[in-house]
Amino acid sequence: MPPDSAASEAERVLRICSACMYCDGLCPVFPALAGRHAYPANDLNYLANLCHNCRGCWYACQYAPPHPFAVNLPTALAALRRESYAETVWPRLLGRAFRRPALGAVLIVAAALAAMIAIVAASGSPAALWRVRAGPGSFYAAVPWSVMAGLAGVSIAWAIVSMAASTWRFWRAIAPKVPGRALWLAAGPALRDIVTLRHLGGGGPGCNDEDIRFSKRRRLFHHLMAGGVALDVAATLAAAACQDVFSWPPPYPLASLPVGLGAVGGVGVVVGAAGLLALEARADRAPSERGESVLNVAFLVALEVVALSGFALFALRDTAVMGPLLVVHIGTVVGLFVGLPAMKSLHAPFRAAALLRAAAEQKASEGKEGARAARVLSE
Amino acid sequence: MPATADPWDVLVIGGGLAGLCAAISARKLGASVRLIESAPSESRGGNARHARNFRAAHGAPAWHSPGVYTADEFLSELRKASAPQFDEGLAQELIADTTGLASWLMDCGVRLQDPRVGVVPFSRRTAFLLGGGKAMLNALYQTAAGIGVVVGYGAEAVGLADRPDGGWSVEVAGAERQRIAARCVVVAAGGPGADPEWLRAHFGPAADGYSIRGCAYSNGHAMQMLIEAGARTVGDPTTCHIVAVDARGPRFDGGIVTRITAIPYGLVVDRDAARVDIESHDVGRTHYARWGPRIARCPGGVAFLILDAGALERAAPTALPAISADTIAALAGTLGLDADALARALEAFNAERSGRRHPLSGPPFFAFPMRPGLTFVHYGVAVDERMRVRRRDGGTVATLFAAGMIMAANILRSGYLAGLGLALAAVSGRRAGEAAARHAAG
Numbered sequence: 162m163p164p165d166s167a168a169s170e171a172e173r174v175l176r177i178c179s180a181c182m183y184c185d186g187l188c189p190v191f192p193a194l195a196g197r198h199a200y201p202a203n204d205l206n207y208l209a210n211l212c213h214n215c216r217g218c219w220y221a222c223q224y225a226p227p228h229p230f231a232v233n234l235p236t237a238l239a240a241l242r243r244e245s246y247a248e249t250v251w252p253r254l255l256g257r258a259f260r261r262p263a264l265g266a267v268l269i270v271a272a273a274l275a276a277m278i279a280i281v282a283a284s285g286s287p288a289a290l291w292r293v294r295a296g297p298g299s300f301y302a303a304v305p306w307s308v309m310a311g312l313a314g315v316s317i318a319w320a321i322v323s324m325a326a327s328t329w330r331f332w333r334a335i336a337p338k339v340p341g342r343a344l345w346l347a348a349g350p351a352l353r354d355i356v357t358l359r360h361l362g363g364g365g366p367g368c369n370d371e372d373i374r375f376s377k378r379r380r381l382f383h384h385l386m387a388g389g390v391a392l393d394v395a396a397t398l399a400a401a402a403c404q405d406v407f408s409w410p411p412p413y414p415l416a417s418l419p420v421g422l423g424a425v426g427g428v429g430v431v432v433g434a435a436g437l438l439a440l441e442a443r444a445d446r447a448p449s450e451r452g453e454s455v456l457n458v459a460f461l462v463a464l465e466v467v468a469l470s471g472f473a474l475f476a477l478r479d480t481a482v483m484g485p486l487l488v489v490h491i492g493t494v495v496g497l498f499v500g501l502p503a504m505k506s507l508h509a510p511f512r513a514a515a516l517l518r519a520a521a522e523q524k525a526s527e528g529k530e531g532a533r534a535a536r537v538l539s540e
Numbered sequence: 541m542p543a544t545a546d547p548w549d550v551l552v553i554g555g556g557l558a559g560l561c562a563a564i565s566a567r568k569l570g571a572s573v574r575l576i577e578s579a580p581s582e583s584r585g586g587n588a589r590h591a592r593n594f595r596a597a598h599g600a601p602a603w604h605s606p607g608v609y610t611a612d613e614f615l616s617e618l619r620k621a622s623a624p625q626f627d628e629g630l631a632q633e634l635i636a637d638t639t640g641l642a643s644w645l646m647d648c649g650v651r652l653q654d655p656r657v658g659v660v661p662f663s664r665r666t667a668f669l670l671g672g673g674k675a676m677l678n679a680l681y682q683t684a685a686g687i688g689v690v691v692g693y694g695a696e697a698v699g700l701a702d703r704p705d706g707g708w709s710v711e712v713a714g715a716e717r718q719r720i721a722a723r724c725v726v727v728a729a730g731g732p733g734a735d736p737e738w739l740r741a742h743f744g745p746a747a748d749g750y751s752i753r754g755c756a757y758s759n760g761h762a763m764q765m766l767i768e769a770g771a772r773t774v775g776d777p778t779t780c781h782i783v784a785v786d787a788r789g790p791r792f793d794g795g796i797v798t799r800i801t802a803i804p805y806g807l808v809v810d811r812d813a814a815r816v817d818i819e820s821h822d823v824g825r826t827h828y829a830r831w832g833p834r835i836a837r838c839p840g841g842v843a844f845l846i847l848d849a850g851a852l853e854r855a856a857p858t859a860l861p862a863i864s865a866d867t868i869a870a871l872a873g874t875l876g877l878d879a880d881a882l883a884r885a886l887e888a889f890n891a892e893r894s895g896r897r898h899p900l901s902g903p904p905f906f907a908f909p910m911r912p913g914l915t916f917v918h919y920g921v922a923v924d925e926r927m928r929v930r931r932r933d934g935g936t937v938a939t940l941f942a943a944g945m946i947m948a949a950n951i952l953r954s955g956y957l958a959g960l961g962l963a964l965a966a967v968s969g970r971r972a973g974e975a976a977a978r979h980a981a982g
Contacts, residue, residue, distance in 0.1 A: 179857035180797035183592055183672030185658030195659045198857055220678060221671030223589045224797070227582055229790045230859070364670055366651050373678055 167240040171209065172200040174237045177230055184218045186364045189519045190238075191218075206245035207335040210508070210515040212238040213360045215368035215379075219448035239450030246507050249334065251326035258503035262452045265503045266459040273496025276312055280488045283308040290484030298410045303484040309491055316498035323502035328510040337518045339525040347520035354516045358383055372445045382436030386464070387509075389429025393468075396423035412478055423471065430468040434461040460505035467493045547707050548574045549980035550973065551722035553697045553762050554729030555579070556586025557673075557962055558944025560680040561969030562726040562976070563689045564648060571977035573689045574720060576712055578696035578729065579757040585677035586730050587754040587916070587945065588962060590795035592673060593666035595959035596638040604642060604652040607664030611635045614665075618960070623953035631951040633925055637967035642667050645966065649679035666959035673962070697729070700765050706939060724976035726927075728943040728969060731917050732760025732777075734792060739914070742777045749841035751785045751913040753799075756792040763946050766921050771942075772930045775919040775949030781956050782832030785913030787842060788860050800908050802855030803831050806847040807889040807900060808910075810838040813872065813881035815888065829956060836912040843910045844875055846886065848902035862906035871905045916961070920949040927972035938979060941972035 178184070178194055185191040190211050197204075216235045219225060224232040247259035258265040281287050284304050294302050301309070337344075354360065361368055361380035370379040400419035403409045413420045438461050441454060470490040477486060550566040552559045555577030563575045577584050597611040614635045619628075642652060651670035653660060660668045669676045685691060692714070699711030707723040732738045734756050739747035767773060789798030804827075808816040818834050835843045847855065852862055865871035868886055872879035890899040921942050922930040929940045944965040952960065 176857065176861060177797055177859040180859040181672075181795075182659065183669075183675075183796075185660060186653040186668070186670045192659050194857075196857065198853060217671060217675075221675035223672065223674045223793075223795055225582075227580075228793055230797075364651075364653070364657060366670075374682070 167237075167244045168202060168205055171205055171237045171241040174232050174234050175200060175205075175208065177224055177232055178218075178234060181224070183223070184221055187217045187221070188213060188215060188360045188364065189516075190234075193519060193522070203334045205241060206249070206331075207515055207518060209238045209241040209245050210331075210335075210511045211519055212242065213358075213368075213512070214239060214453070215361055215363050215370075216445075216448045217363040217369055217375075220369050220373050233448060235448040236450040239453040242508070242511075243450070243452050243456065245331070246327075246511070249327055249331045249511075250502065250507065251323060251330055255323070255503040259452075259456070262455040262459065265456065265500060266463075268503055269459070269463050269496045269500030271496075272316075272499035273492045276316075276495035276499075277488050277492035279312065280304055280308055280491060284484075284488075290488065291481050292484065293479070293481045294483060295479045297412070299478070299483070300411050300487060303487050304491065312491065312495050313498075316495045320498040320501040324507065324510060327502060327507060328514060331511050332514045335514065335518055337521050337525070339521045343525040344517070344521045346524045347517060350523070351513070351517040351520040354520065355513050369445075369448075370440050371443050378436065379440055382433045382440065384433070385429045386433025386437060386461075389426040389431075389433055389468070390464070392422050392426025392429060394426075396420070396426055415475075420475065424475070427468045427471055430464050431472075434464045434468070437461055438465075456505040463493070463497050463500065463504070467497050547703075547705075547721035547723055548572050549722070550574070550724050550726060550976045551576070551708070551710055551720055552726045552728060552973070553710065554586065554727065554944065555584050555681075555691065555693075556728060556730060556758075556944060556965065557588035557591075557677070557680070558946075558965035558969035558972075559586075559726070559728035560677070560684055561966045562728055562941070562943050562973030563691075564680065564684050564687065565970045565973030566726075566977035566980075567684070567687050567689050567973075569974060569977035569981070571980050573973075573977075574722065575684065575689055575691045576695040576697060576710075576714075576720070577691065577693050579693065579755065581693045583755065583757065584681070584693060585674060585755075586758050587733075588673045588677055588965060589755060590673060590753065590793075591669075591959075591962045592796070593660075593663065593668045593959045594638075594641065594962035594966065595666045595957060596641045596963060597635055598639060598642075602642065602667075603654060604667045605664060606655060606662065609664050611639065614638070617957055618951065621955035621957050622951065623955075626953050627950045630923075630925055634951065634964065634967045634971075637970065638963050641963065641966055644970070645676070648683045650676045651679065663958075697727075697762050697765065700725070700769055708939065723980040724939045724941065726941040726943055726969075726972045726976050727762050727766055727929075727946060728965075728972070729762035729946065730754075730758030730760065731920060731945040731948070732763060733758055733780075733914055733916050735759040735761070738764075742917075743780075746836060746841045749911055750782070750836070751787075751789055751794055751798065751911055752792045753783075753785065753794050753913045753915050754792070758945070760917075760946075763921060763942075766929060766940070766942065766946075769940075770931050770933065771937075771940075772922040772932045773919065774922045774947075775917075775953055777917060777919040779918040779954055781829055781915040781918070782836060782912045783828045783915060784831040784835050784843075784845075784910045786858065786860050787909035787911040789913075794913060797859035798913065799828065800831075800845060800858070800910050801828065802847060802851065802858075802908070803845055805851035805854050805898070806845050807886060809844050809846065809877065809882060809885050811840050811842055811844075811877070813877040813885055815885045816843050832912045832914075835910055841911055844877065845908045845910055846871070846882070846900065847906045847908075848900040849904060849906070850898060851900065852906050858908070862908055864904050864906050866903050866905075868902070868905055871907055875907055875909065915956070916945055916948070918949050918953055920946045923947045923950055923968075925971075926975035927968055928975065939976075941976050943968040943972040 224230040247256040358380050367375035367377040370376040396419050474486045474490045549571035550573045552563045552575040563573045567573045597614045653668040653670040695712045695714035698713045701709045708725045710720045734752045784800045786798040869879040872882040927941045928936040
């Protein structure tokens with residue numbers, strides 16, 4: 162869907178929603194429509210990113226097709242959400258990866274392959290990679306530390322800088338006009354909503370993850386996946402500490418902090434991402450936006466490949482395939498980080514920003530109501 | 541045409557709220573239950589699809605219903621809304637039934653909304669459905685299927701014949717024509733709101749210009765079938781609930797979102813751009829039902845609401861954006877109205893100072909074309925306290941029941957109360973289903 166039509170379709174549907182409001186208990190998108198007459202582009206982008214794609218409103222909608230209004234809010238907001246990534250991402254060239262979501266997958270594969278070729282080239286002789294090595298320092302014997310750390314460092318720095326810049330641009334566009342105090346007070350509730358994925362509860366019964374029945378599986382799998390990613394980041398930091406603070410080079414045993422955290426996190430990522438992929442495969446297509454599905458699948462598959470290559474490396478690190486597996490694992494990690502700013506991963510900071518605005522507007526309106534109540538009492 | 545050899549204990553005609561409540565109640569008492577819904581599954585559920593909340597008496601606050609709303613208060617409000625001649629005894633019984641309605645629906649999987657969540661208005665009189673009427677219907681259909689109610693879609697009852705054993709044989713049109721035999725039949729297929737011919741017969745040719753706010757399948761044919769079979773009627777077929785709706789909305793199924801509520805903020809003119817005197821400029825909810833009939837009396841059954849930016853801002857959001865123009869002449873052009881006449885009407889409107897009304901200072905100016913939107917007709921068949929159909933020649937039919945809007949006129953002869961339609965549908969459906977199951981069991 163071209164950008165203008167994504168916005169105009171979202172506005173058409175949201176007007177119907179704002180006149181109806183039957184779904185106001187399902188998620189924060191609907192309360193954010195209350196009394197709204199105008200839909201400037203920034204507000205549309207905010208609403209699109211506030212939507213958790215839980216699809217509860219699709220099954221509850223009295224105006225869904227075959228009704229002539231043909232309301233399909235989940236797909237309208239998903240199309241707009243993708244467009245909001247495309248127009249906000251920095252550098253802007255990455256926007257193409259959201260307008261044609263298969264490009265993101267191409268980018269990540271290309272970056273991973275390039276990283277692998279670079280590693281092999283830097284390691285001197287490819288044949289030497291197949292040598293059996295074991296014990297402390299064996300990884301760096303296969304792939305020099307400077308190559309590994311250099312590639313990882315550059316790609317991670319790129320991901321952080323790009324995603325931070327994109328998030329800042331998004332926040333600047335959607336930031337609510339509320340007092341600073343309301344924003345400060347909203348930080349706690351917003352953080353709680355982000356960490357608990359409260360809105361994947363659908364206001365109580367759960368969401369329509371697959372079909373008309375309610376389920377909380379998407380929330381569970383998302384927790385597993387996000388928690389797994391967090392543990393893997395912690396594992397990486399722990400490994401850096403072991404090496405640089407305690408001068409203990411990898412590989413580490415299973416009972417060490419880096420491998421322990423990494424293994425638990427890896428299981429979370431493998432199971433969580435597989436669960437989300439299975440839901441994506443089984444889900445009713447009617448409320449799904451194809452482009453968003455492609456983004457989801459590309460990101461989840463990338464996570465699976467990184468996590469599984471990590472497990473393979475751990476299992477076979479004392480054999481002749483350690484070297485090639487190390488190249489593959491580092492290559493996929495580098496590919497993931499290079500692609501991160503142009504993938505579904507962008508939804509995490511954008512949704513967090515949208516939840517912060519929703520919580521801040523809630524606090525600001527509570528403040529006004531409180532002041533009004535106080536005035537009434539004093540009269 | 542195949543005839544089913546073994547009759548069902550209960551056949552429910554109509555898959556709206558009343559029909560589902562009847563089917564579930566009957567099945568819970570052990571009856572074998574067949575339910576036929578004339579709509580396809582995507583459009584199932586009758587007018588309950590467009591409902592949001594149900595009125596229920598409660599003696600103590602509940603998490604979903606704050607405060608207290610006694611049955612006496614409910615009855616006195618009903619008495620005020622309805623014309624004097626209504627079945628007060630039946631009303632009392634049905635109101636008493638509403639006290640257990642919320643928990644019964646929740647037991648059937650229906651989710652209610654916590655009033656502290658979202659932006660629902662504070663209401664001690666009505667409980668709100670999480671996600672609205674269609675979400676409730678989805679839950680009830682799932683529950684019904686889960687306990688063994690056999691549901692058929694796209695199946696409209698077109699004939700009712702009695703059987704020698706005292707039961708009924710119902711002729712059903714649909715994908716295939718069939719006859720369904722049943723010991724008891726509950727008719728819960730709605731009033732005649734969506735039958736253009738019936739409306740023309742009772743409201744004249746102007747009815748062709750009405751929007752039907754409810755679903756296109758609620759055509760009253762099953763009600764007509766009961767009347768032809770000797771049922772006594774109640775209410776007045778020419779009394780109905782009509783509100784002002786956006787003329788650009790769909791012919792059927794506009795529901796809540798095409799309603800125009802901003803009339804108190806602006807100027808209303810007819811197609812000749814002459815001022816329409818919509819006497820009450822009160823924003824109170826009961827006045828919605830006065831504007832509709834007034835528009836129906838306008839030439840061509842259309843009217844236009846003219847607003848400026850301030851008035852539009854005060855108005856509730858609308859499904860379709862207002863038509864806008866930079867000058868009143870340009871607005872008249874877009875609406876196909878006489879520009880001079882509209883300017884004169886606006887001048888006269890602004891010269892008047894009445895109450896809290898703001899003059900329309902514009903430009904820009906905004907407009908909503910309006911037509912009458914029919915909600916329901918105050919007409920149906922008479923029933924006793926078990927929802928058994930009363931006969932014109934006295935007595936009741938032991939095996940024929942009516943529930944939902946088809947019997948609402950027994951206790952609501954005019955006007956409306958928020959959430960009354962759903963409440964009546966649910967409690968009359970439950971009564972009908974239970975009575976039918978007990979009768980079928982012997």
